[in-house]
Amino acid sequence: MPVFLYLVLLVLGLHCTSCKNSEGKATTCYYPPKNGTLYKMSSINADFAFNLYRSFTVENPQRNIFFSPVSISAALAMLSLGACSSTQTQILESLGFNLTDTPTSEIQQGFQYLMCSLNFPKKELELQMGNSLFIGKQLKPLAKFLNEVKRFYETEVFSTDFSNISAAQQEINSHVEKQTKGNVVDLIQDLQPNTVMILVNYIHFKAQWANPFDPSKTEEDYSFLVDKTTTVQVPMMHLMEQYYHLVDTELNCTVLQMDYSKNALALFVLPKDGQMEWVEGAMSSKTLKKWNRLLQKGWIDLFVPKFSISATYDLRSTLLKMGIQDAFDDNADFPELTEDNGLKLSNAAHKAVLHIGEKGTEAVSIPEVRFLDHPEITLLHPIIQFDSSFLLLILEKSTKSILFLGKVVNPTEV
Template structure:
């Protein structure tokens, strides 16, 4: 969305850092693909509640380019609110309460502080709630099971448990086990358990190709599964991450956002992300929001394999129709919220 209003090197850095090669096709194709993806993901379904959206909070006095406004509304179905930034605390409250409402109270206090020169805040939010196709029986959940954090430390966690037929694979190359559990609708959770000491290797190997490889390796089999019941939350400022990825000019005096406004010099000041994820017997509830701020300068059955997620693992929520990764995270300590 931000790249729609960026120009020159600022635009190139944003798109290239996100893995888009502009020599392979026009920029318009990228935005049209996102438009299509958002529409596909928003298709209503009974078994799945997936709400996502984008919103721009813009300083009343800021003169925006009509083309930029038209494009964010048309391509990203973004809402645009005129905002009074003269009181940063009032503006912050307005933005946070909007995000909290849109994520059903899951993401609170996304914006911790606003600088006095802020003229625009861009927020993306997503809320996901779904029920397992094969839910766990809460009666089988063990209230206090050991989960290894660090090399020798364990914490006690509620451990969900069931014997059922699931898609499962072992990846000998990456020394990890992959369990796919389906939700109603077209969404699935991938639980990936690395061998002892192999987490870093697994993280470095994550890619679209690796995901496709796992999808091909997966086979249905009877499993006895132990998965912690947990609720986790993570917040991060993405400025340092984006700088490392190559998005540099957007944050300094070289910024060119003249596609957003010609009357003021804009630069990025803050990019905040917060995700919340609950995994329980009946299903999953997840919410995430990212805010980008711009500154103006001026049981019994067949024989089965036992799979225990009792040490750190990766978790991916994937929309199978589009192969879009909705959430990606590492569960290191299920007791930490």
């Protein structure tokens, strides 16, 4: 009888106008030596992100899409540490790595460097990414695996009694609630009886806009076009400021870069009417590099909706279609993880939450912010209104990692 491993990925993205340094207990992070794979990581991870995005759009047409590509990549790469043969090969190749010319040791070092860089404390940017591994008391994990997941992925390992399902659920849910600052509760509801291991991955992110919006200029009832026949009313923030932006005539879209005060940025992509599928199909790491090269700074009369977006995915079907098949099969091969036989991946779940606004969430203490008028600005500057479906990317600057990727079809849909 097979025993089950759960892969649960949690993302909490909170955008606010005031925040502190990363909280939680201190960890010692050792940067590995740089290698050739490290310099290709951002491109490889970005292409995986867009491939995953396109899979989600097929499964969820005309719906909001939102997830954290970097957390999914890191969790799967971590899982590959315990795998061998085709089980490991399928995981790493689905992530976009060419195993013919890329040693697996370099891949793991690349993710180790990524984890260290993302978790390095940054003033005015709260970014914490981590993994927690809940292992059944009867399981005999190999010391090498436990050491490697701690070294590469800063993973906490907990011995859990899965024979008491309600107690195990409470233990995991309490841990998740604590790590996500109380924003994700009662995540695990229906553990399978033969579960022996659960991997939980999370990202917690808060950042301050470099140019915060003035709440007094937010229009509460602004028309947002969901489709040709549907319009919803949303709060629309407004600011006249200098931003990096461009019109991509090849992809028929407008791209706007909104910087956070420290080490992160958001890209808002507004396709022309009827061009969303064309833009979605063309998105790649090369597209991001092109935009980065062509973006130019200038005054913009900007309108951005104030909204919250969340999404929950059962990744099993998506990962199967992307080539990760053996890990879910009865013949799954995880000999580097445990001495026990019959371990296979049962489920992979992903949850993401994001709030965008002038001042962030109500739970955050906001200092007084003074807003200056710009009387010298004329009314002849370009107007960019995100009043119809648009794409949203949030990137960490030093690693060029896509922390979040999504599509806002209906900003009132929670």
